[in-house]
Amino acid sequence: MDYFRSFGIEVGQGKYHEEAIYGIVLLYNLINGEISSFLKPYELTPAKFNVLMTIKHQGGSSGISQVEISKHLIVTPSNMTRLLDKLEKEKLVHRISNKNDRRANIIKISERGGRLLDSVWPGYQKVLRRLGSLLTKAEQKTFDALLMKWISEVKSA
Amino acid sequence: MDYFRSFGIEVGQGKYHEEAIYGIVLLYNLINGEISSFLKPYELTPAKFNVLMTIKHQGGSSGISQVEISKHLIVTPSNMTRLLDKLEKEKLVHRISNKNDRRANIIKISERGGRLLDSVWPGYQKVLRRLGSLLTKAEQKTFDALLMKWISEVKSA
DNA sequence: TTAATATTGTTGACATATCAATAATTGTAT
DNA sequence: ATACAATTATTGATATGTCAACAATATTAA
Numbered sequence: 455m456d457y458f459r460s461f462g463i464e465v466g467q468g469k470y471h472e473e474a475i476y477g478i479v480l481l482y483n484l485i486n487g488e489i490s491s492f493l494k495p496y497e498l499t500p501a502k503f504n505v506l507m508t509i510k511h512q513g514g515s516s517g518i519s520q521v522e523i524s525k526h527l528i529v530t531p532s533n534m535t536r537l538l539d540k541l542e543k544e545k546l547v548h549r550i551s552n553k554n555d556r557r558a559n560i561i562k563i564s565e566r567g568g569r570l571l572d573s574v575w576p577g578y579q580k581v582l583r584r585l586g587s588l589l590t591k592a593e594q595k596t597f598d599a600l601l602m603k604w605i606s607e608v609k610s611a
Numbered sequence: 612m613d614y615f616r617s618f619g620i621e622v623g624q625g626k627y628h629e630e631a632i633y634g635i636v637l638l639y640n641l642i643n644g645e646i647s648s649f650l651k652p653y654e655l656t657p658a659k660f661n662v663l664m665t666i667k668h669q670g671g672s673s674g675i676s677q678v679e680i681s682k683h684l685i686v687t688p689s690n691m692t693r694l695l696d697k698l699e700k701e702k703l704v705h706r707i708s709n710k711n712d713r714r715a716n717i718i719k720i721s722e723r724g725g726r727l728l729d730s731v732w733p734g735y736q737k738v739l740r741r742l743g744s745l746l747t748k749a750e751q752k753t754f755d756a757l758l759m760k761w762i763s764e765v766k767s768a
Numbered sequence: 769t770t771a772a773t774a775t776t777g778t779t780g781a782c783a784t785a786t787c788a789a790t791a792a793t794t795g796t797a798t
Numbered sequence: 799a800t801a802c803a804a805t806t807a808t809t810g811a812t813a814t815g816t817c818a819a820c821a822a823t824a825t826t827a828a
Contacts, residue, residue, distance in 0.1 A: 455658050455784075456685040470751035471743020475642060477758040482639035483685070484765045485632060501612050501814060521776060528613040528640070533815055535778055540813090557776040557823045586628020588764035593757055594627035600746065600754040601634040607745035608641045612814075658784060678806060690785055692808055697783090714793045714806040774825070779818105786813075795804070 456483055485585060492581045496574050502546075503578075505537050506571055509547060509563045517550070517560035546570060613640055642742060649738045653731050659703075660735075662694050663728055666704060666720045674707070674717035703727060 456479060489500055498506075508526050512518055524534040538561065541547045546567035552558040563571070586594055613636060646657055655663075665683050669675055681691040695718065698704045703724035709715040720728070743751055 455661060455690075470748070470755040471746075472739055474751060474755040474758055475739055475742060477755065477762060478635060478639055478642060481758060481762050481765070482635055484762065485635060488765070499813070504612060519776075529814090530816060531777060532779080532817080533612075537814080555776080555824070557821095559777075582629055582632055584768075585632060585765065588768060589628075589757065589761055591627070593760070594631060596753065597757040597761070598627040598631040598634065600750055600757075601631055601638060603750070604746055604754070605634060605638050605641065608638070608645070608742065611741075611745065656783070676806075686784090687786060688807065689787080689809080694784080709806095712794070712806080714791095716807075770828085772825105772827080774823100776823080777821090779820080781817090781819105783816075784814085787811085788809100789811105790809080791807090793804100793806080796802080798799100798801085 456480060488581060488585060489578075492577060493574070496570065498570070498574065501537060502541060503574065505534070505541060506546060506563060506567055509561055510568070510571060513562060517562040519552070519558045520561060521558070523561065541567070613637055645738060645742060646735075649734060650731070653727065655727070655731065658694060659698060660731065662691075662698060663703060663720060663724055666718055667725070667728060670719060674719040676709070676715045677718060678715070680718065698724070 486500065493499060493503055504527055505523060508523050509518055512522065512526055520534045520538060521531055523538075524531045527534075538547060538549060542549050546564055548562045548564055550560045550562065552560045589597060643657065650656060650660055661684055662680060665680050666675055669679065669683055677691045677695060678688055680695075681688045684691075695704060695706060699706050703721055705719045705721055707717045707719065709717045746754060
């Protein structure tokens with residue numbers, strides 16, 4: 455849903471904050487759509503792609519627990535359980551029970567999962583570059599700085 | 612899910628576009644969370660709130676069709692069917708069949724729905740102002756301008 | 769050591785979103 | 799007038815997300 459999108463409310467008289475908030479939501483959805491479309495032919499969704507990427511890059515050779523993946527992606531453990539159920543069924547990851555902590559599972563990316571990621575990665579980067587290049591380098595820099603400031607303020611508020 | 616969030620990828624050496632894209636997603640989720648929390652005591656979610664606002668502001672006195680609401684919020688008609696099922700059950704809206712076009716429904720906000728919105732609105736505005744005020748007016752203006760530019764570029768690309 | 773507490777993962781109930789298929793109706797073109 | 803196309807709403811299947819309750823296991827404190 456295009457949350458909070460202009461309800462026909464007056465913007466333009468200094469109400470930049472409202473417009474910016476609606477804009478964030480709109481841009482999020484646009485970006486999301488672009489990335490979803492790109493991933494579709496690989497039978498991947500953003501969620502699955504992100505989980506695979508996290509396992510690959512944060513898990514190293516020793517694997518990673520489900521809770522760690524959830525924390526990295528800021529998602530609930532229950533969500534992770536079910537995403538991994540699917541990825542496991544699709545043979546993109548291995549789920550091994552941890553003998554040192556019998557509550558936990560060790561998640562590793564499979565050969566197949568690794569190959570899939572390798573095939574997706576260059577195109578994914580290209581999509582991000584294409585989206586980024588719609589602003590000039592200077593604009594990107596300014597935008598990014600304000601975005602990071604805003605994020606840190608919201609977080610600490 | 613905090614999509615695309617740093618996979619441990621090098622940012623900072625001119626890769627503002629990547630950081631900005633991850634940032635958009637992160638900020639979207641933060642804003643969403645703030646608004647969800649604010650709406651919770653009213654037993655409203657962002658989706659329901661947005662639908663009610665759209666009916667109120669785009670529907671006027673003659674009401675609005677389901678398709679029109681979907682288009683305004685950039686959401687599928689099937690999603691709208693089910694959201695309205697709930698809002699109708701909660702007696703926040705009326706769904707009247709249109710005698711001039713027997714395919715369509717006329718959606719109107721109920722007395723109860725109107726009162727609820729009236730009670731939520733000032734606080735909602737306050738949340739947006741609080742979030743906005745984490746940047747200075749000048750920063751908001753700059754950020755908003757770049758955001759709008761980016762959005763229009765993505766749309767026309 | 770035992771008892772209380774915290775962590776890990778799962779399940780069930782729910783919310784919001786998509787797509788594809790369908791029924792009913794309306795609009796258009798011949 | 800009839801056939802074809804478009805629009806409106808609904809349903810079923812599925813994806814991704816939350817929260818709350820739970821079982822199993824680990825950790826910490828007494």
